[in-house]
Amino acid sequence: MKALNEFVRKFEPDHATQPLLHTTYDAFYTFLFQPGTTTKGGVHVRDGMDLKRQMVWVVLALQVLYIFGTWNIGNQHFTALGRYTGLLEGLHLKIVYGLIQIIPIFVVTHVVGLGIEFLYAAKKGHSVEEGFLVSGALIPLIMPPDIPLWILAVSVAFAVILGKEAFGGTGMNIWNIALLSRVFIFFAYPTTISGDEVWVSGIEKVDVGVYASEAYTFVHHGFDWLFAGLGWNTFGLGGQLVADGYTGATPLGIAAKEGWAGVSAVYDQSSIFWGNIPGSIGESSVPLILFGMAFIMFTRIADYRIIVGGLIGFMVGGFMLNAIAPSELTADTPGIFKFMAIHPLRQMIMGSFLFAITFMATDPVSSADTPTGKWIYGFLIAFIGLIIRVLNPAYPEGWMLSILLLNTFAPLIDHYVYQANIKRRAKRTASMAITRDEIITKRGDVDVFTPENDEDYRPVGNVGIY
Structure with a gap:
């Protein structure tokens, strides 16, 4: 390892004459090796876990969602076309199709985000900050599989420049960077991130009864010769979109109008739980999200107080809405009351709550800092988010807005927690004087x-x- 370190050091550019190259070199060097300097003195705590390696743990926890999301992109595409409807049927086609969709999203996110961070680091004359490691891994997972790449690039630039660099860089941002990217698209280009068709890749290019061959490019067909040589199925014409057998609506979109009865008529509960449904790339599989939740809690990368507080807040809000909903639902019952009547556990497995409370709300920079504040912060995110989801007919999901709202008020929460602690300790001290x-x-x-x-x-x- 020492020899490798010395070898890599030979390629280090001069900081004064080549600041951008040196910044790029330093970013990759610190990714490969731990810092060569540590704090001095017996009063300091020394640990081999620097910021970059701490964030890598979160990225590792997200990999299972990338694998599942890749498969689900292809699975939803071919299911809509009436082909390979079994979970493992046409597995090679589903994975290749998913990779062709997700790789450009991942690349554009990192080229734009890291490129901006490299430029700012070179301009400031310091090392590349590691904050975009997690943001860059999260952004592709919260996007539709057919998001236009130029819109994605603009949203990432907006989030990094105005959401982080304008406030001083990593550790200084007020809001979650990944959510800023999504909220920019939601308000600037709403049709690209809402509606039924955006959640199933390639379907907007296919008319009912017409073969989907035009939805495929030379990249897709470039694999046909390989698959044909192995005796496997190829992309070919791609099948036809059947109007009567296809819906791109998410369970939440249906629930907002028809309640759980409408959802269960289209999706069985098992599919919703495992994530075999249309939606953002990495937000749908409950077991895999729970795995990631356990992983980052066990490694203490995320604070359990925010997650558990969020679960409590969700259940409290869910049962409160259940109490408001009518005891009997009929065909004439307004959709909002049908939505209210859904059991909190069913509400929890629909949509992106578990993903949001696990990977978004626990951002250590934009969340509350105090132990008590973390409980309050997590509780309010879930409670307010569920209210937005159910009571706002124009936006049947509320975690993006509730997290950004609580990001804004996190310092205020900590302030009142600090003041309460000061008053309590002053009172206790006075009583003991x-x-x-x-x-x-x-x-x-x-x-x-x-x-x-x-x-x-x-x-x-x-x-x-x-």
Whole structure:
């Protein structure tokens, strides 16, 4: 390892004459090796886990969602075309199709985001900050599989420049960077991130009864010769979109209008739980999100207080809405009441709540800092987010808005927690203070003064104190 380190050091550019190249070199060098300097003195805590390696743990926890999302992109595409409807049917086609969709999203996100960070680091004359490692891994997972790449690039640039660099860089941002990228698209280009068709890749290019061959490019067909040589199925014409057998609506989109009865008529509960449904690339599989949740909690990368507080807030809000909803639902019952009546556990497995509370709300920079504040922060994110989801017919998902809202108020939450702690400790200190009148001088075995019925009085040496 020492020899490798010395070899890599030979390629280090000059910092003064080539600041951008040096910044790029330093970013990759610190990714490969731990910092060569540590704090000095016996009062400092030294640890091999620097910021970059801490963030890598979160990226590792997301890899299972990338694998699942790649498969699900292809699975939803071919299911809509009526081909390979089984989970493992046409597996090679589903994976290749998913990779062709997700790789450009991943590349554009990192080229734009890291490129901006490299430029700012070179301009400031310091090393590349590691903050985009997690943001860059999260952004592709919260996007539709057919998001236009130029819109994605603009949203990432907006989030990094105005959401982070304008505030001083990594560790100084007020809001979650990944969510800023999504919220920019939501308000600037709403049709690209809402509606039924955006959640299933390639379907907007296919008319009912027409073969989907035009939805494929030379990249897709470039694999046909390989698959044909192996005796496997090829992309070919791609199948036809059947109007009667296809819906690109997410469970939440259906629930907002028809309640759980409408959802169960289209998707079985098992599919919703495992994530075999249309939606953002990495937000749908409950078991894999729970795996990531356990992983980052066990490694203490994420604070359990935010996650558990969010789960409690979600259940409280869910049961409150259940109590408001009518006891009997009919065909004439407004959709909002049908949505209210859905059991909180069913609400929890629909949509992106578990993903948001696990990977978005726990961002250590934009979340609350105090232990008590983390409980409050997580609780309010879930409670407010569920209210937005159910009561806002124009936006049947509320975690993006609730997290950004609580990001804004996190310092205020911590402020009041600090003030409450100060007042409590001041009161406790005042109650324990020994005043002049409370010191009772003892002479021998006889007290000069002994308060009657005072259990707090006790002799200490020759002095009696309360």
